[in-house]
Amino acid sequence: MPIFAAPVRDIQFVLHDLLDISRQDVPGYSDLEAEFTEAVLEAAGKLASEIIAPLNAVGDRQGCHLENGVVRTPEGFKDAFEQMREGGWTALDCDPDFGGQGMPYIMSLATNEMFVAANMAFNMYQGLTHGAYSAIHVHGSAEQKATYLPKLVNCEWTGTMNLTEPHAGTDLGMLRTKAEPQDDGSYLITGQKIFISAGDHDLAENIIHLVLAKAPGGGEGTKGISLFIVPKFLVNADGSLGERNGVSVGNIEEKMGIHGNSTCVMNYDGAKGWLLGDLHKGMRAMFTMMNEARIGVGLQGYAVAEAAYQNAVAYARDRVQGRAVTGAENPTGPADPLIVHPDIRRNLMEQKSFVEGARALAAWSAYLVDRSHRLDDAAAEGLVSLLTPVVKGFLTDMGFASTVQAQQVYGGHGYIEEHGMSQFVRDARITMIYEGANGVQALDLVGRKLAAEGGKPMMAFFEEIKQTIKQHEDDADLKASFLDPLKAASKDLQAAVMFFMEQGMKNPNAALAGSYDFMHLFGHVALGLMWTRMAAAARKALADGTSDREYYESKIATGRFYMTRQLPLTAAHLGRVRTGADPVMALAEDQF
Amino acid sequence: MPIFAAPVRDIQFVLHDLLDISRQDVPGYSDLEAEFTEAVLEAAGKLASEIIAPLNAVGDRQGCHLENGVVRTPEGFKDAFEQMREGGWTALDCDPDFGGQGMPYIMSLATNEMFVAANMAFNMYQGLTHGAYSAIHVHGSAEQKATYLPKLVNCEWTGTMNLTEPHAGTDLGMLRTKAEPQDDGSYLITGQKIFISAGDHDLAENIIHLVLAKAPGGGEGTKGISLFIVPKFLVNADGSLGERNGVSVGNIEEKMGIHGNSTCVMNYDGAKGWLLGDLHKGMRAMFTMMNEARIGVGLQGYAVAEAAYQNAVAYARDRVQGRAVTGAENPTGPADPLIVHPDIRRNLMEQKSFVEGARALAAWSAYLVDRSHRLDDAAAEGLVSLLTPVVKGFLTDMGFASTVQAQQVYGGHGYIEEHGMSQFVRDARITMIYEGANGVQALDLVGRKLAAEGGKPMMAFFEEIKQTIKQHEDDADLKASFLDPLKAASKDLQAAVMFFMEQGMKNPNAALAGSYDFMHLFGHVALGLMWTRMAAAARKALADGTSDREYYESKIATGRFYMTRQLPLTAAHLGRVRTGADPVMALAEDQF
Incomplete structure (x- = not known):
């Protein structure tokens, strides 16, 4: 059975080292001190790893069944759902007027990551309920709120x-x-x-x-x-x-x-x-649920990838096969563990650098949602609205690819259902499709979000990059490994935006033919920005004399991997964007 | 149920327009006139599409069952296997001394593509038999051959x-x-x-x-x-x-x-x-089967992708959803077909340009195998030995990705099992794993094949590119769209080889950390070479006044898509290769 350990340390890093949430001016954030959030995350992590995760394979094997017009869920789901409800986890960021705990959305995101990683199919029951809660909370009459919200908040309904x-x-x-x-x-x-x-x-x-x-x-x-x-x-x-x-x-x-x-x-x-x-x-009301739901699906993308990654690492450490090319590292054993092989390292580093970058991007997005809701910050709302299709589309594409990589580490053992690696891949696949297929996300990004408010949110994103670079430009180490690559990638993104501006009006097909590559280009730049900020945060912790040097050094090394090997893909995506509509639209329909 | 139409026209194009097989000096090839191969392909295609393909979903749903120590295959498999046997399809390229038809390997590859596309799981029964046949044919004693080969040739055993x-x-x-x-x-x-x-x-x-x-x-x-x-x-x-x-x-x-x-x-x-x-x-004897088996798995990669692509195209034509951004194309209907949307086009073009390029590469490899076996051509053997890990690793990675793209065209309908798109993805996934996981192919390529015979096969591959460019350099149209991109990509490949030569000895991890990217870099160049040759062949047909202009023009347009949008990925892969071992090996084992 697959393992799952709650990544509390990594989530804490994002909340506090990266976002420093307890010192942000968002109402409710001052309560989110590191000790408090750690206690919350530990409790959620315990439920996720001990109760919910063991039901993941059960759910996959048993599935749901229609019996006399009623659906039966897999064994154990009802008990676990009860525990989730009783622990108050479904009510975390809901309105206290209706029985919620009133925490910021970012805490809901952080705990949900673990529930999803433990068992995505199971967590959807409460995830969709939260969507219905939000729609009624925003659009419902007083009577509707009174009737439905208390029951939806605690998932009684x-x-x-x-x-x-x-x-x-x-x-x-x-x-x-x-x-x-x-x-x-x-x-x-x-x-x-x-x-x-x-x-x-x-x-x-x-x-x-x-x-x-x-x-x-x-x-x-x-x-x-x-x-x-x-x-x-x-x-x-x-x-x-x-x-x-x-x-x-x-x-x-x-x-x-x-x-x-x-x-x-x-x-x-x-x-x-x-x-x-x-x-x-109705469409407007539905879209209230949609943005939140899309960030939630982006979260599914990297959460399932996190679970798959943990198993891939465990297997790579445990399974001995072949010898390190530089000489045996386990000379008394029959062979070396897989993790000594450079190509296995490459595979694991791609997973790790994606998952951690994605977590940061999702958390930053949640922070912007909180700013927008709790401070009526229109700039934050504009920015998160721009980021939403990237979070949904890019994180699920990459999350799925990451589960495929994790499965690959297992070789043939990954293809049989026994070890659960196939399930991660099969589960993750839906995230690229539902809540708007990723091609639709790309269309939303290029066709609507890019030009929204006269391009203000897009400018705000570039400004975030500029400020980050400016803030650290005196740090020579950071400059070479992070700031310079980020600047280069950001230029690729700007060039793509320019191309769309020049082409968009006279030849909309040229913009749309490049929309998917643009979404990935944007996604890489966003993760590059996150890794730059995480590396800066880690360097700060090291400078401050942290006792956990190894942890912070691993963050910088992982970030460097991303900046060196993944981020430069922006050039390839830009190149494709610039080829415009002709190569894509050249064939007549009957020539396919 | 998914459709499958035998791609006889496209296979004929590769055999005759591209490879001009009946005029090659390989013994047996002179029999392979276009009329003859067309008749063979039509007959195989009929069996594949009418008998074998309809059992694909059946096999997926029913699976195999162990009953009292004996395995029962899905309904209909036994009858279909009987028809395959009776049609002589299992014996196509086997030794006439043991009941085979003695055709060149390239014909076995061409017919197998259709059987695999129709039903990969089913075709494995005869595919593995052919592997056993080959091993006994090469290594067996006269008695062993007499005992086993006639029965294996016709799949009685x-x-x-x-x-x-x-x-x-x-x-x-x-x-x-x-x-x-x-x-x-x-x-x-x-x-x-x-x-x-x-x-x-x-x-x-x-x-x-x-x-x-x-x-x-x-x-x-x-x-x-x-x-x-x-x-x-x-x-x-x-x-x-x-x-x-x-x-x-x-x-x-x-x-x-x-x-x-x-x-x-x-x-x-x-x-x-x-x-x-x-x-x-035993290892040597096993490797006799292995090279052939690996090309066979590469074939599975693009054959399943071909089947998935056909369904994606059909769905994109049939399903109406949304309106073309440039104005309604189906104004009397409730919406336009998916195929009007640029991002759907991009998706389909990626699939199409991959499948057709891959088919050419596999056929060229089969031609080299035939040269090596029938002419004792050591240079051909060296070259195909170099290409084998690329055919296996690159074509299965891309083939799997291609089935995922095809599934994506269906949106939610692709995720449910009803339409069969999920099966293509789930089936294709194994091709990246068995017969040596793709990481092992990359290791074989960089660690063994690249330096084999003092680098002679690698030089021969570059020479193939050089000759192709030289042969067509006066064709201005071909130069801009095909020769120049091929030259640029080939330079990236050369630069990667240089990097390995410089690093390989003193830092083997640096070469191996880049092995996977090198395999993809090589794969793109190989497909770029194939597309250049296919475009040249299509231009020749057009110049010769073919009556089927639309077909040949579609080849050139599809090739141009590949050269313009896919081939330039070589630069990204080279960039990664050059980052060497450091980013990949930076973490200690316990930092993962």
Whole structure:
């Protein structure tokens, strides 16, 4: 069975050495002293590693089953979910008015990383609930909040997002689910939704479906869409559960991975629903959940990669095969451990430098979310809005690739299901697809975010880089290994932006043909910025006389690997961006 | 269910436009006129697409099962195997003295591509048999040949390769299976082998296991290893089957993919075996099978990618979602087909340009194998020996990535098992692992092949590039789009070789830290060379007034995509190679 050890030390490094959160001016952050966050992370890590992680393989093997119209989750999920609920982990960053603990979002992100790494499929039940909570918290009426939020906060009830229909995925304008207004102010919802994660299960008393549907009078396309609350069981005036609503599970999908999460076809047959937010403004309401959900998916990308990496390291230390080219390192044994071989090192360093860089980027994004929510900081909101498709698209592409690398360390033992390495790969694969396939993230980045607010957020990102370089320019060591490569990569990013500005208007295909490479170019620069800041933080700790020199030195060495070997890929991506539309669009449709 | 159409036109292009095989001086090639090979390919393609491909999903779903010590293959496999046997497809390039058809290897490769694309797990039963055939054909005694070859040629009996043991994969020197010599000249084989593909099944009367084991007196490590023939049923003097040998299936592995092929734990309990080839020279005998097997795995890499690509194209044409950014292309429909979107085009072009380039490289390798076998051409043998780890490592890495891209086109529909896109990814994943994990291919390339014969094969490869450039340097169009990029990429490859030469002796870790990037750098240059030659061939056809202009123009456009967007990655790989050992080896083992 795969191992999982909570990476508390590494998360603490990001929260305190890198972001110095307890000294930031964000309301609520002053409580986040290192001792406090360590205690929280240790407790979450214990639950993750001892209770949730052992169920990961169980969930994969057993999957979810539809029995008489109700979904049964794998053995042990119900107990573990109960423990998660009781520990207050689902309520961490929720509004205290509705039973939440009111912590900043960054703490939710930090603890969730461990829950996801331990068991991604399991954690989706509460993750989606949090999305529903957010949507109702922002858009709900006072009555709706009172009815649903306390139950969603502690996951007594769970939530879902119902967007996709068989013929309408990315293009929601085509959806057909109908909402017919009733005299009592409710709607009758009719239609079929597919790919509904946690659509049904036996972990909670009730399930609150948020459903996109078309109510009369809204016009064509996405303009006509509204968002509705459709509970599995209707809720009586006193909060008790009433009769079963007209929503049922049509089927559970057989998937490549995340078998522990039920992905359902949901049939709405005149189910009773209530409008959430404004009529015909459903897309806006849905996007409230979407940005948070997309950062959450980016987190899944590197969290699963972290778990896979830990196992790859353990195997590389344990498995003896061949001899070091420079002479036996385990001369009394039959062979040397895999970890002596340079190509295994390369593989592990690629994983490690990605996971740690990704964690920093996600945490920085969460910090910006907190600034935006708790300080109404519009600049932070703009910046995180720009970063969101990069966090989602780049971190999941790289996270998946990283699990494949981890699996590769195991050789044939990685391909059989026994060791769990295949599961990491199969689970991670979905992160590139759901919450907007990564091609759509690239389109969002280049087509919308780049030009948003006249390019202000993009300028703000370049300014972050400039300030970081300026702040450390007197540090000669940092300059050669970090600042100079960051500057070069940043220039590549600027050149790509320039190319889009020049081409974008007259030839939109030229910009979109390069959108995917641009997303990766941006992602590398973002991770390069994070590694520069982490290296600076580590150098500070060393200068301050830390007792843990080896740890901080390993950070710098890992960062140097990223800056030296990974970051220069920006040049290749820029080169591709500049080739424009012609190579990509040259063929006629029938020439494929 | 996924579609599969036999790519006869594209294979014909490679055989005749690119390689002009019927005019090469290789014995047997003059028979390979275009009409003849087309007829062969059409017949193989019909079997592949109509009989074998429909069993691909069946095999994945049903898998293989161990019942009372015997493995049952999925429904329909036995009938299809019978048809393959009866059609003579297993005997295509086998020795006519033993019932083979005596065609060149290149025809076996060309037909196998379609069988693999149709159903990789199914085709492994005959693929491994061919490996056993080759080993016995080269190393067997006259008696052994007479006993086994006729049955292996037509797959009445099948074969296996038994190398791996639980503690010994790459490092075969550690294997423990013992061979005890008996008075009658036979040996008793005792030990456990794992990951034995097609280790048992119900498709053939008998299974001929080729088993690596240690016989007394051979010394330590790989020096003590010999190769043995161990039939499942002993063979009587008259060729009839005798009693069951002491070999049994311990277990079938649960794997990520290739469920239709039985991957067995094989237990040898004093099984009767006969030495194949020289005593204590088992590794050499095994390597006879290995080079051919590795090219075969490289073929699997792009063949599965071809199948996945075909489905991605079909889906991209069929699925309507969103509108083209330059204006609706399907104005009367609810949305435009996916294929109008530039990022979908990019995705499809990456797949297409890889698959077609890979097919050319594999065919060229097969041509070199034929030269080496049929003409005793030592230069060809040296060159293909150099290319083999690239064909295996690069084509399977890229092939897997290509199936992931194809799956991505389907969005959420790619993640559910229903459409078969997940299976392509799960099946393709093994190709990066078996027959020597790709890290081992990179090690073989840099550690052995590069310096083999004093670097003669590497020089010969550069000479191939030089000649190609020289031959077409007056063609201005070809020069800008193909020759110049090829020259630049080739310089990157030369620079990497130089780096290894300078570093290799004094710091072997520096060469090995860059081995994986070198393998990819080499792979891109090799595909760049193939695309240059294909473009030149297409230009010739156009100049000759072909009636199929659109086809040849699409070749040039696809090649241009590769040269413009993919080939320049050589610079990034060279950059990494040059960073040497330091970034990779910086951490102590306990810092991971």
